[in-house]
Amino acid sequence: MTTVDDLDRPATAEVSGPSRLAERGEGISGEELQLAARNHGIPLEALRYDVTPAGLHYLLIHYDIPELDGATHTLTVDGVVDRPLTLSLAELRERPRVTRRVTLECAGNGRALLDPRPVSQPWLVEAVGNAEWTGTPLAPLLREAGISADAVDVVFTGADHGIERGVEQDYQRALPVAEALREEVLLAYEMNGAPLLPQHGAPLRLIVPGWYGMAHVKWLHSISVLTETFEGYQNAQAYRLRQNADDPGVPVTRIEPRALVRPPGFPDFMSRARVLRPGPSTLDGRAWSGHAPVVSVEVTTDGGETWAPATLDEPTDGDFAWRRWRYEWSPQPGRYLLSARATDASGRTQPVEQPWNRGGFANNMVQRVAVTVVPE
Amino acid sequence: MTTVDDLDRPATAEVSGPSRLAERGEGISGEELQLAARNHGIPLEALRYDVTPAGLHYLLIHYDIPELDGATHTLTVDGVVDRPLTLSLAELRERPRVTRRVTLECAGNGRALLDPRPVSQPWLVEAVGNAEWTGTPLAPLLREAGISADAVDVVFTGADHGIERGVEQDYQRALPVAEALREEVLLAYEMNGAPLLPQHGAPLRLIVPGWYGMAHVKWLHSISVLTETFEGYQNAQAYRLRQNADDPGVPVTRIEPRALVRPPGFPDFMSRARVLRPGPSTLDGRAWSGHAPVVSVEVTTDGGETWAPATLDEPTDGDFAWRRWRYEWSPQPGRYLLSARATDASGRTQPVEQPWNRGGFANNMVQRVAVTVVPE
Incomplete structure (x- = not known):
């Protein structure tokens, strides 16, 4: 044990280093493994469920899960508003109640497949889930508070506290005012018909249908309206698409289209390679996009030499749930070698080559599932 | 795509290789990462909960989560019994109902900290949970079936199917008859007061208090009583403590004592290193053992130079729940550098040096939590 007089700077530098790319051929580091052991993706066989059951939905938690008391928890709305508000959870529950099925995906999904690999939470393709979120719409609340005409950003603050790249912070993310006022945005207090679980933001979280997970602030306690662009860490530094460390980049926003294959047959424990018996079989999976509804999915079974159209189920769950x-x-x-490729109504589709960026965000390169069909 | 006449042998060898140790300095492989992304541990801050909430309990699933229908699911009891039985879930629910708090830990917990590292599910220290399991005791059911006097092993078969080290199998584990007849062993259909979740074995699983997780067979549909030792893969090959590949080894059975520290302060996102402000603070955590009740926990804050006794809460939840x-x-x-060290009433305690074995099982070496205390 070392005790020194002023540890403030050395301490921060020691626990919280700069971002880096893995060396060519470098295996997953111990730090990445720590993240992989606590955050988790959807087991791909759980793509069978229309609504992802509790505990199978992906989780990405920046710091620790905070412990909050729903009985005393409040939400404040302040900043450039005419009437600042403070609401209890009971008061939020008395407001109009809406349930939406929404696909959430981590912006870092696909990161560990990039070459070179940005060193952070090492997702492969499984950082997704499709749940039923119940809460009250945000827009009427903002209108009641009376947003100033010159408002630019709306900042959402959670109760989770930590350090990231040397910056000590409560988790905060801003949305442009027009996004915050979209009718689909919810202040959610239930998931799949039950009160929010601690790890999903109990007692209150934001749901921003169509956006990657970083926008859906968990453990939400404060909303603040600004007349300038929010320059907090998660908006200005973390979630940006950059080609190099000096590139200011552009913000990560909506979910790029993606289809996943539910792996057929049965797995090898260690390699997760799939074994299937010959004969008729239905491949299936899910497809989603945050930009526009998915309009087609194509499938290849020969590693991309040929593609054929898949059949899409009717979209019964709105524009922001997977199909x-x-x-x-x-x-x-x-x-x-199986892949599926989704295309949405905006014309966006999935690349076969990696869309690389330094943070490892929005990598919607097609998944590859190796299957060996063995004789009966 | 390659099609060959007889793929049976090449296919198995290609998807399901032999066990191996990582090279010195080898990072976590892509195969280990696939396992880490789907199985997950308890986020260590969740050691705050007496009962681990759904979704935060560790999960280790060998193959895929099977899809079973509780309305038609049956449990059969056969083998060397006088009266083979078939019971529906409704019939099991009509039998005597017991709820027990039980700490479950994966036998592979601690594996990724071993040097050299056995290549398999790469747990650090987080493969644990403490839940309330409700079901009906197994022993009366076995007595009703009438076990033969020369019975040796009782085999439990789950509905999960896969390949492991070249052996295609349904997941099966046997217990010695005396263990199967322990009054604490349950056929569980509820966890934390709710029906079992798919990933925890819905609609029925075995709970064997005190044993590592591999004994608590999930998706249970069949119990068979044998007059000889069961030689199935999971008993005879997988879960054994071996020093080398030729060592027949000894079976993995009960949970070795372990204490975990709930990391104090707040984390850095990437390194998970902890930052704390100076002043009075209570360190806490949990301790458990499957061999005998925990009787003491010692704590070090200086990396093991000095140890001091911790205070143990009263054990209110029986002998098989953490304290x-x-x-x-x-x-x-x-x-x-913080560690805690548990000792149980059998005299077993935690080592400071790694208890290495080739499968990476039962590594209860003390956890190390680095904390930097920074000025206010």
Whole structure:
């Protein structure tokens, strides 16, 4: 143990280093493993559920899960508003109640597949979930508070506290005013018909349908309206698409289109490689986009040499929930490499080559699932 | 895509290789990362909860989560019994109902800290949870079936199917008859007062208080009584303490004692290193053992140079649930390395040096939590 007089600067530098890229061929580090052991993705077989059950939805928690008391928790609305508000959870529950199915995906999904690999939470393709969120719409509350005509950003502050790249902070993210006023944005207090679990933001969180997970602030206690662009860490530094460390980059916002294959057959424990028996079989999975509804999914079973259209189930859950796709297949014994590729109504589709950026965000490169079909 | 006439052997070898140790300095591999992204541990701040909430309890799932229908699911009891039985879930629910708090820990907890590292699910220290399991005791059911006097092992079969080290299998584990007849063993259909979640074995699982997780067979559908030792993969090959690949080893059975520190202060996102302000603070955590009740916990804040006794809360939850410990501390600015060490009534305690074995099981080496105390 060392005790020194002024540890403030050395302490921060020692626990919270700069971002880095992994060396070529460098395995996943111990620090990345610590993140992977506590945050988790959806087990891909759980793509079978229309609504992702509790505990199978992906989780990305920057700091620690805070312990909050729903009985005393309040939400404040302040900044450039005519009538600052403070509401208890009971008061929020008395307001109009809406339930929406929304697909949430971590902006870092796909990061660990990038080359070179940005060193952070090492997601492969599984940082997604589709839950039913119940709460009250945010826009009427903002209108009641009376947002100033020159408002620019709305800042949402959670109760989770930590350090990131040397910056001590409560987790905070801002939305442009026009996004905050979208009718779909919810102050949510229930998930899948039950009170929010601690790890999903109990007792209150933001839901911003269509946006990557970093916008859906958990453990929400404060909303503040600004007349200038918010320059907090998570907006100005963390969640930006940059090509190098000096690039100011552009903000990460909405979810890029993605389809996932529910791996067919059964797995090897260690490699997770799939084994299937020959004969007729239905491939399926889910597809989503935060920009516009998914309009087509194509499937390849030969590693991308040929693609064929999949059938899409009717979208019954609104524009922000995933859709199931299906593809009939009758493989002979052999080795197959499966992918699915989603395209949305805005014309966006998934790349076969990696869309690299230094933070490892929004990598919607197509998933690859190796399947060996063995004789009966 | 390659199609060959007889893929049976190459296919198995290709998807399911032999066990191996990581090279010195080798980072976590992509295969280990796939496991870490789907299985997950308890976020250590969740050691605050007496009962681990759904979704925060550790999960280790060998193959895929199967999809079972509780309305039609049955449990059969057969083998060397006088009266083979088949019971529906409704019939099991009509039998005597017991709720027990039980700490479950994965036998592989601590594996990724071993040097050299066995390549498998890469747990650090977080593969644990303490839940309330409700079900009906197994022993009366076995007595009703009438176990033969020469019975040796009782085999429990789950509905999860996969390949492991080249062996295609349903997950099966046997207990010696005397263990299966312990009054604490439950056929559980509820966790924390709710029906089992899919990932925890819905609709029925075994709970064997005191044993590592591999014994608590999930998605249970069959119990078979044998007059010889069960030679299935999970008993005879997988879960054994071996010093090398040729060592027949000894079976992994009960949980070795362990204490965990709930990390104080707040974390850096990437390194998970802890930052704390100076002054009085209570360290706490949990301690458990499957061999005998925990009788003491010691704490060090200087990396093991000195140890001091912690206070143990009264054990109110039976012999198989974790106990909270507390330690008053008032650190000055500086760097600290915290550990806690549990000792149980059988005299077993935690080692400071790694108890290495080739499968990476039962590594209860003391946890180390680095804390930097910075001036206000």
